[in-house]
Amino acid sequence: MLRGMGSHDEQDGAPGTVRDRLIGLGAGSIRKSYYPELRQRLEELDRMHGYLVSVLDAMPSAILGVDATLRVTRANRAAAALAGLSRGELEGRLLGDAFPALRAPLAGAALAVAQGRALERHAAEAEPETPGAAPGPRYYDIIVSPIEAGRSAVVRLDDVTDRVRLDRLIVQTEKMVSLGGLAAGMAHEINNPLGGILQGAQNIQRRLEPDRPENRQAAREAGCTVEAVRDYARRRGILRFLDGIRDSGSRAAAIVRHMLDFSRGGETRRAPYSLARVVDEALALASRDFGLDRQAGIRRPAVERRFAPDVPEVLMSRTEIEQVVFNLVKNAVEAMNEAGVPEPRLVFRTRVEGRFAVLEVADNGPGMDEETRRRVFDPFFTTKEVGQGTGLGLSVSYFIVTTNHGGEFVVDSQPGRGSRFIIRLPL
Ligand SMILES: Nc1ncnc2c1ncn2[C@@H]1O[C@H](COP(=O)(O)OP(=O)(O)O)[C@@H](O)[C@H]1O
Ligand SMILES: [Mg+2]
Numbered sequence: 007m008l009r010g011m012g013s014h015d016e017q018d019g020a021p022g023t024v025r026d027r028l029i030g031l032g033a034g035s036i037r038k039s040y041y042p043e044l045r046q047r048l049e050e051l052d053r054m055h056g057y058l059v060s061v062l063d064a065m066p067s068a069i070l071g072v073d074a075t076l077r078v079t080r081a082n083r084a085a086a087a088l089a090g091l092s093r094g095e096l097e098g099r100l101l102g103d104a105f106p107a108l109r110a111p112l113a114g115a116a117l118a119v120a121q122g123r124a125l126e127r128h129a130a131e132a133e134p135e136t137p138g139a140a141p142g143p144r145y146y147d148i149i150v151s152p153i154e155a156g157r158s159a160v161v162r163l164d165d166v167t168d169r170v171r172l173d174r175l176i177v178q179t180e181k182m183v184s185l186g187g188l189a190a191g192m193a194h195e196i197n198n199p200l201g202g203i204l205q206g207a208q209n210i211q212r213r214l215e216p217d218r219p220e221n222r223q224a225a226r227e228a229g230c231t232v233e234a235v236r237d238y239a240r241r242r243g244i245l246r247f248l249d250g251i252r253d254s255g256s257r258a259a260a261i262v263r264h265m266l267d268f269s270r271g272g273e274t275r276r277a278p279y280s281l282a283r284v285v286d287e288a289l290a291l292a293s294r295d296f297g298l299d300r301q302a303g304i305r306r307p308a309v310e311r312r313f314a315p316d317v318p319e320v321l322m323s324r325t326e327i328e329q330v331v332f333n334l335v336k337n338a339v340e341a342m343n344e345a346g347v348p349e350p351r352l353v354f355r356t357r358v359e360g361r362f363a364v365l366e367v368a369d370n371g372p373g374m375d376e377e378t379r380r381r382v383f384d385p386f387f388t389t390k391e392v393g394q395g396t397g398l399g400l401s402v403s404y405f406i407v408t409t410n411h412g413g414e415f416v417v418d419s420q421p422g423r424g425s426r427f428i429i430r431l432p433l
Pocket of ligand 1: 397
């Protein structure tokens with residue numbers, strides 16, 4: 007059946023019946039001689055031809071016959087739909103021109119045809135087409151099977167994006183579920199000793215304060231003054247070390263708090279609330295918390311709010327979604343600042359998409375490479391230095407959006423092109 011697909015005998019792709027063509031080739035005399043058996047055979051051939059075309063058209067996969075130069079000789083209906091061309095436009099084109107986004111994964115196909123080898127690529131990532139199209143990369147299974155070495159081959163393309171996404175989602179969910187239990191236990195275990203460290207450091211600081219009567223009394227009994235002890239502690243850097251202990255301790259406590267957020271799921275209260283208001287509140291929080299609009303060295307990003315007017319209120323835990331937006335703002339500001347983007351910009355968009363309310367947070371920062379993008383939602387994944395990043399911001403946010411709100415959370419980013427986080431919350 008596939009032999010026919012790779013053959014060169016149909017120039018214009020207009021599939022006349024086999025019998026017509028035989029007549030055209032001078033077989034009319036055969037017809038005139040009217041051998042009933044031959045006539046029957048020709049009709050059978052016609053039926054078979056029609057049947058094969060229907061079989062190929064009924065397949066959900068894109069199936070194409072190509073010649074040795076990867077020029078399309080035949081295409082089924084799915085192939086034309088995938089290319090966004092009519093069958094007539096598709097046939098005669100080079101495979102790479104018909105599917106420009108698949109040029110990279112198709113590299114090596116010509117050699118495979120020449121050598122009569124099969125080529126298989128699974129879940130190959132297509133190059134992003136027009137920016138602003140459906141977010142996220144698309145994935146294809148590609149199989150090039152030679153028909154005749156050096157002459158022709160059949161190519162099968164399947165869009166497996168949904169499957170790839172689902173696979174990743176499952177892996178991600180499993181990670182989150184196992185982390186949820188672990189985090190709760192760990193956080194409680196760490197909390198107690200951490201509290202001890204912080205309280206101890208605070209007590210030491212208190213006991214070095216000159217105006218407390220108990221301190222003066224103890225110093226007198228020891229034959230010195232609190233001022234002298236304090237002076238010694240300052241000269242030896244002890245006061246600085248104490249500040250350091252409390253600083254690091256507070257950071258560790260913040261991490262523990264984040265981890266507890268994992269396990270808390272579900273018990274928070276939900277009410278209808280406006281996405282636009284959450285964004286405003288998160289921005290206010292951000293400017294208080296890390297000086298979005300004042301701290302020296304942090305360039306204040308321009309903020310654009312593009313809120314669609316028709317977005318209804320969404321049933322949500324307000325504080326949780328605020329925490330998610332806050333995390334996104336913080337990450338974007340950190341990334342833009344780190345990269346020294348001259349005119350940092352944050353764009354917030356809301357809109358309705360089917361049964362979802364969508365919130366997008368986009369920055370014009372450095373973006374992320376493939377490897378980073380794949381892992382941003384992983385717990386403890388960070389590209390920041392120790393003490394700077396915990397790698398928990400996005401994983402906690404992911405948990406809040408998906409598990410706690412039944413929503414979706416994806417990222418679209420490329421190096422040098424900024425990052426765009428897309429949150430979909432069910433209406
Ligand atoms: N807007 C962004 N632009 C570029 N990279 C980002 C952005 N947001 C997140 N990232 C990447 O994702 C990683 C994980 O983020 P997150 O989970 O918040 O942890 P953390 O901020 O503590 O590193 C960051 O270390 C960074 O590499
Ligand atoms: Mg972060």
